[in-house]
Amino acid sequence: MSCRQGFPAMCNSRGGALFLLLLHSVVVALVSAQGSNKTSLWPTLSGKPPLVIARGGFSGLFADSSSVAYNFAQQVSPNVTLWCDVQLTKDGTGICVPDVKLENSTDISGIFKNRNKAYLVNGAPTDGYFSVDFTLKELSNVVLTQGVYSRTNKFDGNGFQILTVQNVAQTFKPSGLWLNIQLDAFFTQHNLSMRSYVISVSKSVIVNYISSPEVGFLRGITTRFNPRTTKLVFRFLGEDVIEPSMNKTYGSLLKNLTFIKTFASGILIPKSYIWPMDEALYLQPHTSVVANAHKEGLEVFASDFSNDVPFSFNYSYDPLTETLSFIDNDDFSVDGLLTDFPITQSVAIDSFAHLSKNASPPAKPFVISRFGASGDYTGCTDLAYKKAIDDGVDVLDCPVQLAKDGTPFCLSSINLIDSTTVAQSRFSSRTTNIPEIKAGTGIFTFNLTWSEIQTLTPSIASPYSKYTLFRNPRFKNNGEFLTLSKFLTLAKGASSLQGVLINIEHAPYLAENLGLSVTDAVIEALSKAGYDNLTSPKVMIQSTNSSVLMKFKDKRNYDRVYKVEENIRDASDSAVKDIKTFATAVVVGKESVMPENQAFLSTLTDTVSRLQSSKLPVYVEVFSNEFVSQAWDFFSDATVEINTYVKGVKVDGIITDFPLTAARYKKNRYMDTAINDTPAYMTPVLPGGLMQLITPDYMPPAEAPFPLLSESDVVEPPLPSTSAKPPTSSPSGEPTAATPPSPNGQAKIVSGFLLPYLAMLLATLFLI
Known part of the structure; x- marks a missing residue:
């Protein structure tokens, strides 16, 4: 077999280097046989773990059906079944391409211009570049590309050629090969026999599954295949779609599974057949389709698993949660899952399914909430805090704001517009412009009394709404805000909590301009709540102001957490030495640990190792479940990202708005396993690994x-003393413009020296 026939991508030195990088440099979460979950009998038809079926390989990242996609799928899931959408060429060769129209997944339109044609496909006029119009030799000049435009195209420069079914079977020798025949009737119209092809190819390679949405095709081949070797699977399309050979809807065929059993061993159904959703994308009770099929002796395979497509709000944008609902519930498990991201399903099966509900996670790393479970409810409301506690958060946070009357309460931002509907309330006229706090106008907490704030309606923040990714819209205005006192009482009553984190910002401005001391308010509230003498939950005070943390230095049992707002690559020895004089831990952003370049990890900085070497624990923020918040390297899976920071970087805490995801991660089957005994899929991602696979032109x-x-x-002057005076305003009622502050709202000592010097210099110039 020639190089081009067997593995086209390996026919040049770059192709070979690419695969060496894939196998050895891109250290991803790889599933190994030793990680197999054999602890209990699965409620599948066979009693074995569900099958992981990689649609076109790892098509969630690489071009569907490319050699790199198939190879990568096997690395992240060694027992994966490789899926091939079979299309026939003009000369009757079976190729693996996701659709009979080639232009969306290849560069064919640029190679063979004006050779597109129009045909009837299932009765619908369709224009495109069809496989039936090109020979295999012609297609050897065509390369596969990423066909989903929301996914990265950065790997398209590698020139991966179209593979035949024999290429896939003989090159990768998969543990399972699944051929999907989508349009048998179409090929018949073009004098090509898919029936003859699958019978012929099965004589030279082992085909484990053949699926089709056409009853006539499966009934025509059922006597030619031994179900012990090759299982036939009837694929259901939308419930209202007409099946061509029976002229019945797929929904009606689902009611006659006894008939399906006469020609198939299983059914492949959209996941919505099992867990339907209402129009608002909330789950309805699961159907009985799995139980009904199992009673008939039919295996059930669920399709449409994709990490980068919005699914039900019940899953909080966590694909692992979604997968577990199909394989680890009290009623059923599907027999297999068809997915674009096989790592998620493999990890779910091996590491998270059937965990003991009484399992105790390790104390570290801390799971620290960001405004409670703010991914599910409006941040800092009672609902967000209670869910965070139920989800297993270790440290519950409260960003303290002050009302006009000095009442301390928890709110995610000093600007009420960010988390309430104040702009649509009777207080909408109270907008002010305070550049020391933020650019533009706002309605700030100190503009309203606490009793007025209590009348406001909460409004959930959706930081990725520009991608139409909204958070829990059905409950976007639910919940009540809490005073600091009530927050502390709630936390004190939660025995599962290890600590509370009190976040204090804008203290210099509040003291100097409004005569409000947020630090004194916090100290008083903690003392009244009895936290001065408590060892659990532990008190953690966080601020970007070193001067704030210095106010708590005499509180020996409090941790003082310094937040570095800017992205950094490292810290100087003198900076670390100074931090240790006022802080006992540090918070940094994710990009200070692993910077990104166009959503690809580029490197690993020295930030964490530098701080930890000085005995400063490092907490990293912000971990979200929405796939757009993660680098491509994490495969649109929040659990893969968390695993990399915990296992690879060894951070001391994860700050997240979805505590359930991080808390569940700490319970994974291999969390405390010695590194040499840990399955390969728990190996962290290598920063910069994927970038090595990008060609120079991309x-x-x-x-x-x-x-x-x-x-x-780091160095700052002490907090100013509180002196009651309103912010200065211009005659128009707007506060006068101020010199832009440092990000934490307080000028640094160096700047304080420089500004008077510049003022004197300017004065001298005017006197000349």
């Missing part, structure tokens, strides 16, 4: 590294 431009955190970035 490579993102290099970016300058983040700065080094220096001592001048």
Whole structure:
């Protein structure tokens, strides 16, 4: 067999280098045989773990049905079944391409211009570049590309050619090969016999599954295949779609599974057949289709699993949660899952399914909430806090704001517009412009009394709404805000909590301009709640202001957490030394640990190792479930991202708005397993690994590294004393413009020296 026939992508040195990188450099979460979950009998038809079926390989990242996609799928899931959508060429060769129209998944329109044609496909006029109009030799000049435009095209420069069914079977030798025959009737119209092809190819390669949505096709081949070797699977399309050979809807055929059993061993159904959703994308009770099929002796395979497509709000954008609902519930398990991201289903089966509900997770790393479970409810409401506790959060947070009357309460932002409907309320006229706090106008907490704030309606924040990814819209205005006192009482009554984190910002402005001391308010509330003498839950005070943390230095049993707002690549020795004088831990952003370039991880910085070497625990923020919040390297799976920061970087805490995902991660089957005994799929992602697979013409431009955190970035003057005075305003009622502040709202000592110097210099110039 020639190189081009067997593995076209390996026919040049770059192709070979690419696969060496895939196998050895891109250290991803790989599933190994030793990680197999054999702890209990599965409620599948066979009693074995569900099958993981990789649709076109790892098509969630690479071009569907490309050699790299198939190879990568096998690395992340060694027992994976490889799926091939079979199309026939003009000369009757079976190729693996996701659709009979080739232009959406290849570069054919640029190679063979004006050779598109129009045909009837299932009765619908369709224009495109069809496989039946090209010979295999002609298609050897065509390369596969990423056909889903919301996915990265950065790997398209590698020139992966179209593979035949024999290429896939003989090159990858998969543990399972699944051929999907979608349009037998169409090929018959073009004098090509898919029946003859599948019978012929099964004589040279082992085909484990053949699926089709056409009853006539499966009934025509059922006597030619031994179900012990090759299982026939009837594929259901939409419930209202007409099946061509029976002229009945798929919904009506689902009611006659006894008939399906006469020609098939199983059914492949959209996941919505099992867990239907209402129009608002909330789950309805599961159907009985799995139980009904199992009674007939039919296996049930569920399709449409994709990490980067919005699914039910009940899953909180977590694909692992979705997968577990199909395989680990009290009623049923499907027999297999068809997916674009096989790592998620493999990890779910091996590491998370059938965990003991009484399992105790390790104490570290801390799972720290960000405004409670703010991914599910409006941040800092009673609902967000109670869900975070129920989800297993270790440290519950409260960003303290002050009302006009000095009442301390928990709110995600000092600007009420960010988390309430105040802009649509009777207080909408109270907008002010305070550049020391934020650019533009706002309605700030100190503009309203606590009793007025209590009348406001909460409004959930959806940070990725520009991608039409909204958070829990049905409950977007539910919940009540809590005073700091009520928050502390709630936390004190939650025995599962290890700590509370009190976040204090804008203290210098509040003290100097409004005469409000947020630090005194916090100290008083903690003392009244009895936290001064408590060892559990532990009190953690967080701020970007070193001067704030210094106010708590005499509280020996409090942790003081310094937040570095800017992205950094490292910290100087002098900066670390200074931080240790006022803080016992540090918070940094994710990009200070692993910077991104066009959503690809580029490198691993020295930030965490530098701080930890000085005995400063490092907590990293913000971990969200929405796939657009994660680098491509994490495969649109929040659990893969968390695993990399915990196992690879060894951070001390995860700050997240979806505590359930992080808390469940700590319970995974191999969390405390020695590294040498840990399954390969728990190996962290290698920063920069995927970028090595991008050809120069697709490579993102290099970016300058983040700065080094220096001592001048850290040192601040003490907090100003509180003196009751309103913010200065211009005659129009707007506050006067102020010199832009540092990100934490307080000028650094160096800046404080420089500004008077510049003022004197300007005065001198005017006197000349």
